[in-house]
Amino acid sequence: MMRLALPMQAALWAVAAFVLLLLYGPLFLAIFFSFFAFRSNRVQWDSFSFSAYAKLMDNQRIIDALTNTFVVGVIAVALSLVIGTLLALYHHAGRGRSRDLLQVVIYLPFLVPPIVTGLSLLIFFRQIDFERSLVTVVIGHTVFVLALVYRNVLARLQTVSRSLVEASLDLGANRWQTFRYVLLPQLMTALLAAGILAFALSFDETLITLLVTGTKSTLPMWLWSMMRLGFTPDVNALVALVLAGTTLLCLLATRYLTKP
C-alpha cells in the first residue's frame, strides 16, 4: 500500500483505537473488578484483594467444569489431529470428484451456522438413541475443529517437496517409515499450530456444546448458567484466568504459525 498522509493516518489510528477499546475494554474491566470491589456505585480503591481467586479454588463446580473442558479439549484435539491428517493425506494422494466432494463435507460444519451443526448432531444422537454426555460433546467439538486441522495439514502437505518422499522410498524406507521420519517432521509445526487453535476453539465452544451436552458441563456451559446471577467477583476472577490462558495459547500458536 501507499504511504498515507499524516491526517489520514491519524484518523485511521483513531478508528483503530476505538475498535480496540470496544474489543478489550469490557475484558479489562472484568479483570479489574476481580481485584477491586464495586460498592455504592463506585470503585472501592482500598478493597484490592485476591479473595475472588481464593474463592474460585474452593468452588468444586468450577473445578469440575474446568476439568471437563480440558478433558473434552484434549480428546477432541487428539481425534481431530489424527483424522484430519489422514483425510488430508487421502486428499493429497490423488485427485477426482470424490476427493473434492469429501473436502466440502469436511468444511460443512465450519460453513453453516453453529446452531445448524449442533442441531443436526442433537437430532442424530436422539435418532440412534445415544445419550447426551461428555462423549457427545467431544464428537461435536471434533466435527467442528476437524476442518481447521484438515486445512492446515493439507496446506503444509502441498509445500512438502515430492522428491523427499521419492528419495525416502527409493532408499528403502517403507511407507510407515517415510511418513514417520520424512513427512511427519515436515508437518509438525502445522500440527502444533492447528492443535493449539483447535484447543482454543474447543475450550470456548458454546453454540454447539449447549445443544449436545448432557448433565456434565464444560466451562462455557457453567458460565452460561451463572449468567443469570450476574456480576460476581469470583466470575470475574475466572474471566481473568481464562483470558490469561487463551492469550498464552494465542502467543504459542502464532509462534508456531509464523515459523515455517
Added chain:
Amino acid sequence: MNQREIADDRRVVGAWPDALLTVAAWALPTAFILVPLLLFLTLGFFEVQGTDIAYRPTLKNYVRFFIDPGLLRTFLKTCQLGLEVAAITVVLGYPVAYLLASLSGRRKYTVAMFFAVPLLMSYIIKIYAIRSILGGNGFLNRTLLYLGIIDEPWTFLIFNLNAVMLTLAILLVPFAILPIFVALERIPRNLLEASADLGARPLLTFLTVILPLSLQGVVIGASLTFVLAIGDYVTPQMVGGIEGFTFGRIIYSQFGFGNNWPFGAALSVILLVPVLMAIVAADRAGRARYTT
C-alpha cells in the same frame, strides 16, 4: 499433478485399493457430518403428535412459518439485524484493515494480531463483560449515577434488539477486518503507482482503484458477520431480554421448552436460505480475479 506423482503419493498413503481407501476416508465424515445433516433436513417434514414424532411426510411446519405473522416478522427482523451488524462491522473494520495494510514490515502483523486475538477469547465471557457494562445495574449506569449525570439507570442500553446489535457488532468485528485486510494486501502495488503516475490524487486512486479491488474482502467479511449474527442464539438470549427476540432463539426454544423438534428443524432450514445466499455471495467474491 501427473500420473507418476500420483503413483508416488499412493506409495505413501498405502497399497490399499482405491475403492477401499475411498470408503475408509468417507466413513467418519459420512457418519458424523452427512448423516446428521440429512436427518436434520428431513426432520422438518414430520410433525409432533403428543410427545412423539409421527413419521408421515407433511409440509405443515413450513406452512406454519408462512402463515404465522409473528414468525415471519421475527425472521425478517433477524435478517435486518444481521444486515445491520454486517454494516457496522464493515464500517468499523474497513478503516482498521486499511490502516493495517498501510503499515510496513513486522509492525503490520503485530498490530493485526491485536485484532485477531479476541476471536480466540471466550465468546461467553465477552458477552458477559459487555453485559456487565451496559446492564441496568452495570458499570456504565452506576458510574453515571455516582457522578450525578443521571437519576435513574438507563434501561435502553440492555435487553432489547439494539443491545443485541451492539454486542454482536463488537463480537464479530474481527471477522470483517481480516478478509478486508487480506483483500487490500492482494492489490498489486504497481496498480497504485500507475494510478499516481497517471496523475490521480490519493482520493481518486482510492475511489477508482483501491475501493473496487477491496470490495471482495468487504463482501466476504459482511457475509461472515451476517451468517454468524443471524444464527446466534446465545447473544440475544443474554443481552436481548424479552424485546430482543430473534429467529435463533425461536429455533433454540423448539428444542427446549417448546419441545417441537420437527418445527425447530424446519425453521433452521429456513434460516439456511439467507445463510446460503451469503455464502454464495462470499464465494463469488472470493473467486473474482483481476489480471495484474
